[in-house]
Amino acid sequence: MAREVARTCFATRDQEEARGFLDRAYGTSLRARGELAGRSLRHERVSVGALAWEELVVPGELSYACDPLDRIVFSMPTEGLLDLEIAGQANRAGRGGIVLNTPGASFRGSSSDLTTEAITLDPTAVEKVALMPLDEHKGKVGFTGTRPVNTGEARRWLATTAYVRDVLTGPGAVTPLVAGELARLVAATALAAFPHHRGFPARAADRNDATGDTFRRVLEFIEDNAHRDISIADIAASVPITPRAVQYAFARHANTTPLAHLRRVRLARAHAELRAADPLTTTVTAIAAKWGFAHPGRFATLHRTTYGVAPSTLLRQAV
Incomplete structure (x- = not known):
C-alpha cells in the first residue's frame, strides 16, 4: 500500500x-x-x-x-x-x-x-540516521554551518535531491518503504554534506554488546520486519542495544552493514514475489516499489547481478 x-x-x-x-x-x-x-x-x-x-x-x-x-x-x-x-x-x-x-x-x-x-x-530522520538511540533526548545532532563542506559534497547533494524530486513528483507509487528510504537517503547525504556535531559519543560497551547472540536477535528482527519501514534505530531498540552496537555486530559477524543486509532481504522478497506473481495483474515497478526500490532501472541491475536474470524476464516466466 x-x-x-x-x-x-x-x-x-x-x-x-x-x-x-x-x-x-x-x-x-x-x-x-x-x-x-x-x-x-x-x-x-x-x-x-x-x-x-x-x-x-x-x-x-x-x-x-x-x-x-x-x-x-x-x-x-x-x-x-x-x-x-x-x-x-x-x-x-x-x-x-x-x-x-x-x-x-x-x-x-x-x-x-x-x-x-x-x-x-x-529532524528526527537525521537523528535516526546519525545512530541516535530512540530513547535519547532529541536535539543531540545539530548542524553547525549553513553551506556544504566542499564543492564535491555540494554536487552530491544536488544530484541526490534531484533524484528525490524525480521520485516524489514522478508517476510511480511512493510506498512506505520507498518514503522511508528517501528520507534516510536525504538525511545521510545531509550529514555528509553539511558541518554538524553529534552529542552521542561511541562507548566501549557498544563493541562488547556486539555478541553472536545479539547478532542472531537482530537478524530475526530484520527477517520478521523487512516489510516495514525500519531504521537502524528501530533494529537496535528491538534488542535493546545502541545503533553503533548493531553496526559493530554486523561488521564482526557478517562483514557487512545492517542496512546492506536489510536491502538483501528485501531483494530476496521481491525476487520471490516476481516468481509467484501474475504478469497480467502486476509489474516489476510495483513489486520493486513495494520492497523499497524506487528506481526501476537500478532495481533491475541489482536483481540481474544477484540472480542472473532480469526481473522482467522472471515475471514473464511466472505461472
Whole structure:
C-alpha cells in the first residue's frame, strides 16, 4: 500500500494573499515586505512522511524577518538571488547554491526574482540516521554551518535531491518503504554534506554488546520486519542495544552493514514475489516499489547481478 503523498499548488498576484500564504506554508511568521512586481507568486509542494520537496517562485523584491522553523529546510535557488542571515551567518545563494536552515534558529533575509527548490526534513530522520538511540533526548545532532563542506559534497547533494524530486513528483507509487528510504537517503547525504556535531559519543560497551547472540536477535528482527519501514534505530531498540552496537555486530559477524543486509532481504522478497506473481495483474515497478526500490532501472541491475536474470524476464516466466 502506498503511503499517502500530499500534493499542493498555489498561485496568486495579490500581495496580502501571498504574504499570508507564505506564513501558512512555512508554519511561521515570515513578515514579508515588498512587491511581487505584478506577477504571480507560485508554490508547489509534494510531501510524504518526514520528507517534502517544493518549488517556490517569488517575483520582485521581498524581504523577510522570520521566526524559527520546526523542520530542516535546504534551499536551492535555480533563478534569482536569495540572501539569508541564519543564526548570525550571512548567506547569498544564486543558481546552483545551497543554504541550510536549521530548526530553532531565527533568520532574516531578502529575495530578488527568486525561483528556488527546497527539501524539508523532519529532524528526527537525521537523528535516526546519525545512530541516535530512540530513547535519547532529541536535539543531540545539530548542524553547525549553513553551506556544504566542499564543492564535491555540494554536487552530491544536488544530484541526490534531484533524484528525490524525480521520485516524489514522478508517476510511480511512493510506498512506505520507498518514503522511508528517501528520507534516510536525504538525511545521510545531509550529514555528509553539511558541518554538524553529534552529542552521542561511541562507548566501549557498544563493541562488547556486539555478541553472536545479539547478532542472531537482530537478524530475526530484520527477517520478521523487512516489510516495514525500519531504521537502524528501530533494529537496535528491538534488542535493546545502541545503533553503533548493531553496526559493530554486523561488521564482526557478517562483514557487512545492517542496512546492506536489510536491502538483501528485501531483494530476496521481491525476487520471490516476481516468481509467484501474475504478469497480467502486476509489474516489476510495483513489486520493486513495494520492497523499497524506487528506481526501476537500478532495481533491475541489482536483481540481474544477484540472480542472473532480469526481473522482467522472471515475471514473464511466472505461472
